[in-house]
Amino acid sequence: MTEKEYFPIKVDKIRKRLLKYTRKAFRMLPQLDHPYILDIGCGSGIPTIELARLSQGRVLGLDIDQSALARFNKRIDEMGLTESIRTLTCSMVDMDFPDDSYDIIWAEGSIYVIGFENGLRQWRRFLKPGGFMVVHDEQETIEEKLRQIANCGYKLIGYFVLSKEVWRAEYFHPLEKLIGETMKEHALSQETTEELRHAQWELEMYRKYPDRNNSVYFVMKKN
Numbered sequence: 001m002t003e004k005e006y007f008p009i010k011v012d013k014i015r016k017r018l019l020k021y022t023r024k025a026f027r028m029l030p031q032l033d034h035p036y037i038l039d040i041g042c043g044s045g046i047p048t049i050e051l052a053r054l055s056q057g058r059v060l061g062l063d064i065d066q067s068a069l070a071r072f073n074k075r076i077d078e079m080g081l082t083e084s085i086r087t088l089t090c091s092m093v094d095m096d097f098p099d100d101s102y103d104i105i106w107a108e109g110s111i112y113v114i115g116f117e118n119g120l121r122q123w124r125r126f127l128k129p130g131g132f133m134v135v136h137d138e139q140e141t142i143e144e145k146l147r148q149i150a151n152c153g154y155k156l157i158g159y160f161v162l163s164k165e166v167w168r169a170e171y172f173h174p175l176e177k178l179i180g181e182t183m184k185e186h187a188l189s190q191e192t193t194e195e196l197r198h199a200q201w202e203l204e205m206y207r208k209y210p211d212r213n214n215s216v217y218f219v220m221k222k223n
């Protein structure tokens with residue numbers, strides 16, 4: 001593995017620890033026959049690949065970050081998933097799909113970019129009638145988000161919380177360890193340094209605002 005690839009791939013491995021929650025949210029959906037799924041803000045595709053596997057359907061992973069998508073595309077090739085997963089470099093604010101395109105829209109850690117309520121409103125038309133929306137977002141006030149879900153034309157199927165302790169044990173503690181090891185062991189390239197800086201910033205935000213790190217999976221059905 002080249003120096004440039006080393007750090008982000010290790011971060012992806014840590015991200016995989018949270019996949020059990022992607023699976024838990026997916027199991028809250030009814031059985032669907034080879035659904036077509038849009039994953040908004042898919043990053044390097046860790047949850048996207050799991051969705052393709054779980055659903056046996058097709059997934060479009062959309063993100064604005066080209067280097068994360070390059071890593072994702074490499075993985076798709078290596079894993080022989082080109083039939084089931086495609087990627088698209090696009091901002092979520094520029095999405096222009098026909099109405100009623102998808103059986104499921106999935107968004108983990110990305111809806112904050114346009115705001116929870118705004119995202120639910122704008123993305124709704126891309127869902128087929130009776131389609132499903134799964135969003136993993138900061139907890140903030142669950143009550144307000146539940147109201148927004150109803151106001152935006154969805155029925156809540158269910159939700160569950162990931163506590164800050166889960167985030168600490170399964171993500172931030174391993175990330176802190178990785179950052180420490182990486183700084184000791186590697187002379188870093190510019191690009192790796194950027195990834196490292198981003199991870200350090202994430203960690204800093206977590207330490208500063210630990211309560212922000214309660215997050216929630218909301219599983220919804222389009223009315």
Ligand SMILES: C[S@@+](CC[C@H](N)C(=O)[O-])C[C@H]1O[C@@H](n2cnc3c(N)ncnc32)[C@H](O)[C@@H]1O
Pocket residue numbers: 015040041042043044045046047062063064065068090091092093107108109110113
């Ligand atoms: C916290 S990461 C989550 C990645 C992935 N969903 C996951 O759970 O591992 C947020 C993602 O949103 C993407 N993002 C940020 N702004 C975006 C935009 N305007 N349009 C599309 N994606 C965006 C980032 O590039 C990043 O990959």
